């Protein structure tokens with residue numbers, strides 16, 4: 263089975279139903295060489311996973327370049343078959359950005375244009391399918407962000423824009439000035455906040471699909487300890503046995519049960535785990551199973 267493509271919003275891009283997150287492909291994780299990265303890209307494409315999620319900061323500003331080199335190992339026609347998503351705005355403390363004295367956010371026009379153009383160059387492409395503001399900047403001027411987006415849109419350098427980790431009011435503030443196609447947020451049974459704080463309601467009201475980072479809860483789900491996590495894992499394993507699938511597959515099915523069909527951005531660097539993520543597309547958890555997982559993750563029943 264292959265992942266199909268879905269429209270993110272009425273005027274948004276078509277992305278694969280499962281998105282490959284690259285945060286730990288490079289220096290922040292597996293640190294794959296060019297050949298291995300190219301092979302992993304090819305593996306995703308064979309499965310219909312055509313959308314790759316990046317950010318300028320991954321690998322302390324090195325992973326986009328490593329991915330771009332690997333992409334060049336494929337034929338140039340591959341660019342038309344994939345969607346490149348990246349993010350900008352976080353400034354971290356690293357030797358690669360010696361000018362940063364303090365970790366901060368930057369949503370100024372100049373920084374957005376600089377970062378988008380750098381991402382184009384690092385990824386080795388002349389357009390980005392989707393650019394997200396990575397985190398809400400308390401000093402954000404929505405008109406300035408909108409002007410930068412317009413400039414990038416008009417030059418054809420970026421096709422679509424969105425945000426990540428924005429509250430509904432922050433989203434509204436920017437969406438009043440420029441078209442946004444998604445909010446990429448953290449959502450899993452141990453952090454189901456977007457389901458309850460208005461984030462998903464807002465996406466639903468605007469017919470936007472959320473993109474979901476850490477759909478499994480990150481590596482801590484598998485390595486962590488504590489009563490709540492163990493109870494969740496017991497419940498997820500039990501439901502997995504019923505469907506004959508692994509825990510990660512159940513968690514992806516849980517993520518996709520919401521009627522907006524959020525797009526999970528999976529973080530695994532392993533081929534077999536990427537392959538089996540597709541099984542989640544075929545699983546429609548029963549309503550009570552979904553609530554059993556929610557209850558185990560939150561540690562309390564719904565009222």
Ligand SMILES: NC(=O)c1ccc[n+]([C@@H]2O[C@H](COP(=O)([O-])OP(=O)(O)OC[C@H]3O[C@@H](n4cnc5c(N)ncnc54)[C@H](OP(=O)(O)O)[C@@H]3O)[C@@H](O)[C@H]2O)c1
Pocket residue numbers: 282283284285286315316396426427446447474475476477478479480481482484510527528529530531532535
């Ligand atoms: N917008 C944002 O602010 C933001 C923030 C964080 C992340 N992201 C995006 O979201 C993507 C996914 O984030 P995430 O990595 O936290 O997602 P995740 O899919 O919840 O977690 C992936 C982690 O779980 C491990 N894992 C997966 N299946 C496993 C299994 N069966 N047994 C043991 N370990 C397993 C993976 O290790 P292996 O590699 O060994 O499989 C990896 O370390 C990132 O790559 C990035 O693109 C966005």
